Amino acid sequence: MNRNEDTKTIVRTFFAWQEEKEEKWLSKMSKEGWHLCRVGFFNYRFKKGSPSDMIYKFDFKVIMGKSEMKDYIMMFKDSGWEHIGNFGSWFYFRTAAEGDHSLELYSDNRSKIEKYRRLLLVLGIISFPVIFFSLPNLYMRIIDMAADSVLNNPIVFNIYLPFVILLTIVELVVIYAVIRILLIIRKLRKDIRQ
Amino acid sequence: MNQIKRINKYSPLTESMFYILIALLMPLHGYGIMQKVEILSEGRIRLGPGTLYGALSNLVEAKLIIPEDGRQDPGSRRKVYSITEFGIELIGYEIKRLEEMLKNAKLLLKERGQ
Numbered sequence: 001m002n003r004n005e006d007t008k009t010i011v012r013t014f015f016a017w018q019e020e021k022e023e024k025w026l027s028k029m030s031k032e033g034w035h036l037c038r039v040g041f042f043n044y045r046f047k048k049g050s051p052s053d054m055i056y057k058f059d060f061k062v063i064m065g066k067s068e069m070k071d072y073i074m075m076f077k078d079s080g081w082e083h084i085g086n087f088g089s090w091f092y093f094r095t096a097a098e099g100d101h102s103l104e105l106y107s108d109n110r111s112k113i114e115k116y117r118r119l120l121l122v123l124g125i126i127s128f129p130v131i132f133f134s135l136p137n138l139y140m141r142i143i144d145m146a147a148d149s150v151l152n153n154p155i156v157f158n159i160y161l162p163f164v165i166l167l168t169i170v171e172l173v174v175i176y177a178v179i180r181i182l183l184i185i186r187k188l189r190k191d192i193r194q
Numbered sequence: 195m196n197q198i199k200r201i202n203k204y205s206p207l208t209e210s211m212f213y214i215l216i217a218l219l220m221p222l223h224g225y226g227i228m229q230k231v232e233i234l235s236e237g238r239i240r241l242g243p244g245t246l247y248g249a250l251s252n253l254v255e256a257k258l259i260i261p262e263d264g265r266q267d268p269g270s271r272r273k274v275y276s277i278t279e280f281g282i283e284l285i286g287y288e289i290k291r292l293e294e295m296l297k298n299a300k301l302l303l304k305e306r307g308q
Contacts, residue, residue, distance in 0.1 A: 072247060
């Protein structure tokens with residue numbers, strides 16, 4: 001998949017609850033001299049350079065409008081964090097592991113919890129209607145079709161059923177993600193520091 | 195009475211919020227706040243950009259600070275914030291609260307002979 005000697009693209013994505021693991025993986029890539037230079041749609045592009053010790057951190061933020069985006073990126077840049085790109089509402093930042101600045105995007109637990117609450121809110125808005133309206137509806141139809149014995153119809157069998165199964169799997173992953181994020185929040189709340 | 199209710203909605207402030215608020219007794223942009231808080235706390239508090247960005251929007255929403263429209267930092271075009279009257283009032287309330295805590299902690303430590 002190499003475009004040429006100096007860059008390479010890797011198809012990859014991460015689950016919300018594996019954020020830290022992903023950040024560490026990107027650090028490891030930098031140590032090997034491959035520095036993330038573009039965040040694409042389910043893929044990353046890396047550029048070959050000299051190996052260095054970098055810290056990667058992701059922020060989750062819904063940004064409205066260009067001027068808000070400018071203010072947001074500038075604040076991170078000012079505190080020594082380079083903005084590499086974003087995948088949806090996940091923003092990728094990088095900084096040198098040694099430096100005279102904050103090595104965390106979030107310096108207290110209160111604001112860390114706020115970040116995960118935003119993530120929960122977005123997951124909820126996206127999946128609530130699907131889980132409580134679309135999926136029950138789709139299953140009701142399957143039951144109806146089974147009663148009418150039209151399940152063998154090739155369109156139903158090859159398109160409709162796989163679609164419903166896929167959607168169910170996606171929503172199960174979302175539910176799992178919500179549970180993992182709730183556990184992260186719980187752990188943060190138990191920490192008596194604010 | 196109503197004002198006390200309004201203040202209680204935001205007190206006690208977190209350490210970061212308190213420092214950001216007192217830093218804004220003089221108008222500053224985000225990066226200026228970071229530097230000032232670090233100096234004031236003698237390097238103990240280094241605000242992360244995510245924490246500061248979130249805190250500023252929460253403080254604006256609570257009407258404790260306001261972005262000064264049209265008064266951007268001339269060189270960098272960064273947004274400049276300043277404290278409101280309500281913000282100053284809240285600081286006054288927090289000072290009394292913190293003084294009470296300090297007084298009691300010192301008193302009880304003394305009673306224990308330490």
